Structures are given as C-alpha cells and as structure tokens.
Amino acid sequence: MPEAAAGLRERNKRAKLERITAAALELFRTKGFEETTAREICERAGIGTGTLFLYVRDKRELLFLTFEADARRLFAAGKAEAARTAGLVDQLMCLFGRFTAYYALDRALSKAIVQELFFRAHDPGGLGRLTREFAEHVADLVEAAQARGEIRTDLTPARAAMALFAHYAYWTLGWLGTEMLARESVEPGLRRALELQVEGLGTNHDNRIENTR
Amino acid sequence: MPEAAAGLRERNKRAKLERITAAALELFRTKGFEETTAREICERAGIGTGTLFLYVRDKRELLFLTFEADARRLFAAGKAEAARTAGLVDQLMCLFGRFTAYYALDRALSKAIVQELFFRAHDPGGLGRLTREFAEHVADLVEAAQARGEIRTDLTPARAAMALFAHYAYWTLGWLGTEMLARESVEPGLRRALELQVEGLGTNHDNRIENTR
DNA sequence: GGGAATAACTGAACATGATCATAATTGATC
DNA sequence: GATCAATTATGATCATGTTCAGTTATTCCC
Numbered sequence: 001m002p003e004a005a006a007g008l009r010e011r012n013k014r015a016k017l018e019r020i021t022a023a024a025l026e027l028f029r030t031k032g033f034e035e036t037t038a039r040e041i042c043e044r045a046g047i048g049t050g051t052l053f054l055y056v057r058d059k060r061e062l063l064f065l066t067f068e069a070d071a072r073r074l075f076a077a078g079k080a081e082a083a084r085t086a087g088l089v090d091q092l093m094c095l096f097g098r099f100t101a102y103y104a105l106d107r108a109l110s111k112a113i114v115q116e117l118f119f120r121a122h123d124p125g126g127l128g129r130l131t132r133e134f135a136e137h138v139a140d141l142v143e144a145a146q147a148r149g150e151i152r153t154d155l156t157p158a159r160a161a162m163a164l165f166a167h168y169a170y171w172t173l174g175w176l177g178t179e180m181l182a183r184e185s186v187e188p189g190l191r192r193a194l195e196l197q198v199e200g201l202g203t204n205h206d207n208r209i210e211n212t213r
Numbered sequence: 214m215p216e217a218a219a220g221l222r223e224r225n226k227r228a229k230l231e232r233i234t235a236a237a238l239e240l241f242r243t244k245g246f247e248e249t250t251a252r253e254i255c256e257r258a259g260i261g262t263g264t265l266f267l268y269v270r271d272k273r274e275l276l277f278l279t280f281e282a283d284a285r286r287l288f289a290a291g292k293a294e295a296a297r298t299a300g301l302v303d304q305l306m307c308l309f310g311r312f313t314a315y316y317a318l319d320r321a322l323s324k325a326i327v328q329e330l331f332f333r334a335h336d337p338g339g340l341g342r343l344t345r346e347f348a349e350h351v352a353d354l355v356e357a358a359q360a361r362g363e364i365r366t367d368l369t370p371a372r373a374a375m376a377l378f379a380h381y382a383y384w385t386l387g388w389l390g391t392e393m394l395a396r397e398s399v400e401p402g403l404r405r406a407l408e409l410q411v412e413g414l415g416t417n418h419d420n421r422i423e424n425t426r
Numbered sequence: 427g428g429g430a431a432t433a434a435c436t437g438a439a440c441a442t443g444a445t446c447a448t449a450a451t452t453g454a455t456c
Numbered sequence: 457g458a459t460c461a462a463t464t465a466t467g468a469t470c471a472t473g474t475t476c477a478g479t480t481a482t483t484c485c486c
C-alpha cells in the first residue's frame with residue numbers, strides 16, 4: 001500500500017534518502033564520521049546543502065540511517081542462530097557476538113554509532129524501536145530458559161533480561177567507549193560475565209562447578 | 214612543593230584555570246552545556262577567546278574540570294559510609310547512590326558528564342584515573358566480602374567488581390542516556406540488579422529466599 | 427491543460443568551536 | 457634595572473553544522 005506506484009514526490013524522496021544514506025556511509029567508512037562534512041555528503045548525494053536537513057534532524061542522525069539496515073540483518077541472523085543453539089548464555093552470545101564482530105569491522109565508526117545508541121533521546125520510530133525489539137528478544141530467550149528450568153521463575157523475564165543486557169552494554173562501552181578493553185577480550189569476557197550473572201557471585205550455592213556447564 | 218609561593222606565572226595560570234572552571238560551571242548550570250558558548254565562558258572568566266583553549270583541549274573537557282572536585286568528594290563520602298555499612302550490596306549502594314543523587318540535581322548536565330565519562334579516550338591523569346580509582350575501590354569492597362565469606366573466592370576481585378559495576382553503568386545509562394528509565398526507579402532497580410548479580414539468575418541453588426536477606 | 431495550492435529544494439547567511447600569527451608578559455642574566 | 461629568550465594571551469580568522477527567505481517542482485481541482 002505504501003509501496004507500488006506512489007506519487008512522484010514520494011518516489012523522489014525515497015530515492016533521495018537512499019542516495020543520502022549511501023553517500024554518508026561511503027564517506028564515514030573512508031574518512032571517518034567527524035572528518036566527513038555535511039557539504040561533502042550533500043555533494044555526493046547530489047542535493048543542496050540545506051536539503052540534507054529536511055531528511056535528518058542533524059548529522060548524527062545519519063549514523064542511525066547507515067546502521068539501521070545492518071542492525072536488522074545482524075539481529076535476524078543472531079536470532080536465527082540462537083534458535084538452533086542450546087543454553088541461554090550460548091544463545092545470548094549468538095546475538096551479542098554478531099554485533100561485536102560487526103563493530104570490530106570499523107571501530108571508530110562503531111564508537112560513534114554506539115554513542116548515538118546510548119545517548120540519543122529515543123523517538124519511538126527509530127532507535128527506540130530497534131532497542132526495544134532487541135530487549136524483547138532477550139526477554140523471550142529468558143522466558144524460554146525459564147520454561148526449560150534453566151533460569152529461576154520468581155523473576156519477570158524483562159527483569160532478568162535487563163541484568164543480562166547490562167553486561168553486553170558494559171563490555172561494549174569498555175571496548176568502544178572508554179577503550180579500556182581490548183577487542184579480543186570482549187567475547188570471552190562478556191561470556192564469562194553472563195555466566196557469572198547466571199551462577200551468581202554469592203557463596204550460598206553448593207555444587208556450583210558441577211551444575212554450571 | 215608545587216604549592217607555596219610558586220612563580221608568578223604558575224600562580225596566574227592556576228587562578229585563571231579556577232576562574233575558567235567557576236565560570237563554566239555557573240553557565241552550564243544556568244543555561245545548559247550546549248547552550249553555553251565558549252565566548253561566554255571566556256568573557257565571564259575575563260580572558261580572551263583564544264586563551265580558553267590553552268587550558269582545555271576542547272569545550273567538553275570543561276565538563277571534566279567542573280565535575281572532578283565534586284566527584285572526589287562524592288567518592289570519599291561514599292567510601293566512608295560504605296566502611297560503616299555491612300553487606301556488599303549495601304556498601305555498593307552507598308557509593309553508587311551518592312552519584313545517582315548528585316546526577317539527579319541537574320540531569321541534563323549530568324547526561325553530558327556521563328557521556329564524557331564513557332566516551333572520552335582516557336588520558337591517564339584525568340578521567341582515566343578517576344574511573345580506575347573507582348573500580349579499584351569496588352574491587353576492594355569485593356575482596357573484603359570474599360574474606361567475610363559473602364562472595365565466592367574462585368574469582369578475582371576485579372572480575373567480580375566488573376560484573377557489579379556493569380549494573381551501575383547500565384542503570385545510569387538507561388536513566389541519563391537513553392532516558393528510558395525514571396529517576397525513582399534507579400536506586401531500587403540498581404539495588405535489585407546487584408542482588409541478582411550476587412544471587413544469580415540460575416536455578417541451581419536451594420533455599421534461595423532464606424539465604425538472601 | 428491551466429492555475430492555485432502545497433510541498434520540496436536551494437545556497438547564501440549565521441552561529442559557534444577551534445586555530446594561529448602577532449602581541450604582551452614574565453623571569454633569567456648581566 | 458636594561459636586555460633578551462621563553463612563555464602566555466589575544467582576537468581576527470577559519471571551518472563547519474544548521475537555518476531560512478526565496479525559488480522550483482509536484483499535485484489537485486476545474
């Protein structure tokens with residue numbers, strides 16, 4: 001319904017947005033985000049300098065446009081792989097691992113993207129929805145793990161999902177944000193953190209080693 | 214030794230830096246960070262516009278200058294209160310709670326500060342040191358808890374501290390960064406998350422309810 | 427198809443963070 | 457206390473994100 005032969009206006013706008021996104025991505029990849037000027041993007045996209053800001057609120061929003069499609073692909077692929085995997089931690093690593101691998105392809109750009117993800121006030125249609133879907137899927141995995149008897153059932157799936165997601169956020173930030181963690185340490189470190197979240201740090205468990213893995 | 218009657222130059226520089234910091238803080242508080250121009254800060258501090266950037270690398274660095282003294286006070290106060298408190302989670306909440314209460318005083322400015330904390334590449338003398346001291350103190354609290362038999366001893370204190378700190382970072386980000394969490398939810402939510410980190414999400418514990426609180 | 431109404435586009439202009447060649451200030455040396 | 461090298465300060469200038477009054481393109485209606 002919004003597809004097919006829409007009006008000329010609509011088609012032009014669509015095409016223009018795609019040219020803008022492609023131009024921005026290309027330039028961000030080769031020159032870096034800060035080093036790319038809005039004017040360069042406009043020139044490459046074949047539009048006037050003022051036109052850009054009819055399509056995006058500001059330059060940072062271009063980060064989201066260039067990221068969104070990739071993020072959805074990563075998310076779908078991780079979700080599919082998780083469905084073929086046993087064990088909550090391994091499932092989560094399918095999902096999280098896709099993103100860390102992706103971020104590693106262009107660390108500088110990914111840093112800017114992650115900053116956008118964590119610090120942009122969320123409009124419901126853009127970043128917000130993406131994040132919410134992500135959180136919901138983690139909650140679904142938790143719920144299934146509860147049904148399998150892997151996770152305690154006196155918690156809402158959302159609550160447990162937050163606790164797990166916190167580790168993903170933290171390791172991502174430590175690596176891309178503060179740059180205090182090395183890339184190689186992220187996946188093993190995150191995995192261990194998720195395990196510790198499941199096992200608990202406390203001493204009120206017996207047979208810890210036998211029961212976990 | 215670097216105190217006392219240092220040269221005139223040194224004294225002038227010190228005084229100027231303090232005027233700059235005071236001017237910046239005042240303006241950030243009343244107008245907001247983005248809305249305050251570098252020129253305003255210079256005018257209020259009684260310096261030329263170019264002089265500011267002999268003292269700070271860029272405008273964002275002013276956020277650190279205005280925050281550092283306060284952060285040290287909060288840290289010391291939280292540390293002292295933690296020393297008078299029993300139980301790792303309660304101790305951590307003494308520390309983390311000081312910061313959340315402080316951030317609540319000016320949410321917009323705190324958002325900018327927190328962004329700086331998480332995304333500035335760390336010079337060893339500035340933000341980096343502050344963060345490292347913070348992490349080390351959390352590790353010390355963990356180590357003491359291990360000695361008390363509260364926390365399992367097959368983990369390095371640093372490892373366990375990271376897992377706990379992750380929740381603080383996540384709740385702070387969710388509140389100030391993405392603004393998806395309400396201020397009132399932060400302290401109880403964070404406390405619960407820390408408890409869950411200690412207890413574990415898994416099902417391989419008996420008598421969970423009795424043992425935790 | 428013509429013309430009014432609406433939407434989209436444009437680049438000059440603006441605001442502001444940061445730079446840099448030049449000027450002023452300080453402190454050592456005699 | 458005069459001279460000079462070194463440090464510090466300055467504001468005009470630049471670069472760039474963003475805006476806006478004016479222009480052009482599209483759609484709608486008869």
